[in-house]
Amino acid sequence: MSSLRDFSIPEAYKQISSMDTLASLEPMVDWNSLGSMVSSLFKNNTEKGGRPNFDEITMIKTLFIQELYGLSDEATERELYDRISFRHFLHYPEKMPDARTIWLFRERLSSSGMDKKLWEIIWKQFNDRGIRIEKGVIQDASYIETDHGKHGRKKPPVPVDPEPPRTTKDEKTVETPGNDNAADAGQKRRMTRAEKKAAKIRAAEKKRLQRDERKSARTRRSRDGTFAKKDSKTHFGYKLHNSVGVDMPLIRQFVVTTASLHDANVDLSIPDLPCYRDRGYQGAPCRGIDATMDRASRSTPLTIDQMRRNRRITRKRSPGERPYSIIKGKFNGGHVYVTMVRRVRVKAMFRCLCYNLFTLMNLKKHGKIAAAI
8 A cells, every 4th residue: 555655646746746836946945954953952862762753854844835835733734645745845754744743843943943043054055056145135024913812801800899998197188169068079089199009009910910811821812912003003913024135135134023113123234235224214223334214304304315315225125025025925924823922933934935935936937046056
């Protein structure tokens, strides 16, 4: 049965090999070197034995497939068994990883920071093949939405104090002219200093309990996501900052933060290279050559030279919007269900890798880079 399966599936794949995108993307990365790096995360290969792990290369490719097609962990497990092109990309393993194994492997990458090392190794491979960014970068950011988990949650009942408020010596009441009713005067009294202090303590304790509940939640409620408002629209979740090359339209660096962090707090410029940024980065530090657009104020409008400079920078910056269009439109990367920044970072790393390989494939197809890449 095994020999029949090993023969029939590759034969069936030949019918669709010319239409398979994964077959064009696979040669652009040395997956074996990535697998040797990730193998250091597993320590159960001892003389005493242990549960055998899935092949590291298979797991890395699985996460790549997941982000390329915008699949959940459960959908990835199902499609690995169902799609011939996925099996061919993984080189026909005996057993496919399940959803839990995929989640644990991503968790291991995020907690150890190995995803950052994988990104640098991939770019070292690009540099060795002559793929470099030499004329500057474009920095921008975009929101990654997530579920804040507040829909349908019941509000706790408001506690009722059965005892009437006690009157202290420092209590101040508001006396209404022409009204001798003591009850009305008592209802309109002001809070004492002690009551104000107690109210602040209760509010701080309530926030602390909500924060602890959020961190210990075992639901889709985001632990690190924050709210942000832009153009009268509210966003909740995270923010992807990246820098794209001017001469080579690839993502060189990326950072994942919460949505409320301002873009100016992240600097992804490269020393000695111009960095083209929009008006929101004005005044922010820049390690490279600062090419940030000028912003007018109420008292100082832009001069003619500043307007012309902004137009020149805008023409340079326009290709920087393409990565977000591809990641969100083609890879379904505008929404995540993971609940921490480090977990979103791993998914963002593979999405940026998908974009880079997808862009290299198109550049190679149009003859803009060497065919050997």
